[in-house]
Amino acid sequence: AQSVTQLDSQVPVFEEAPVELRCNYSSSVSVYLFWYVQYPNQGLQLLLKYLSGSTLVKGINGFEAEFNKSQTSFHLRKPSVHISDTAEYFCAVSDRSNYKLTFGKGTLLTVNP
């Protein structure tokens, strides 16, 4: 079984400030890791993913995440946020054999002017 913990349910920041959204996971097998974003009244879209290789992964809209196997973490970062980054962000883990994604409970990022 696998699980995902997003350590912050809400993160308010000011525009142009850096942000880190934290994600820890638990799994007994090798996994794939994902961050999805959900803008208000929309579906989910993929921000970035870690499948293998370099532990620093770059995604869309200037986001990046670092896979840390020893700490079982996959934190999402952006050096300077915009108002348009206001959304809910979901971390997810997938068993490499069955492709069932387990999602965290989400972090609501609110960017204030």
Place this chain on the structure above:
Amino acid sequence: DADVTQTPRNRITKTGKRIMLECSQTKGHDRMYWYRQDPGLGLRLIYYSFDVKDINKGEISDGYSVSRQAQAKFSLSLESAIPNQTALYFCATHSGSRGTGELFFGEGSRLTVL
């Protein structure tokens, strides 16, 4: 046109009614999923299907049933809707081992049970 299409997008119904949410995809993926989203709970897996003859329960399948009518179609039914099934429902697809790991989501179906 969207690759993963859900209908209806919004539905209000009454307790005890039968409801069907439909999902169709043009991505040619074998694997299809139904998730439910509730505020503060994230997304939880209801059912998933790896092909037309392979349907599996997820973590919260009680009160739901599914039908995989074809590779491209996967329907979710609530036989007798109850208020705590009020939620946002997402269909998703996955290409399996041939793909790059991620799910592709529809726009969601918002269901309200009164």
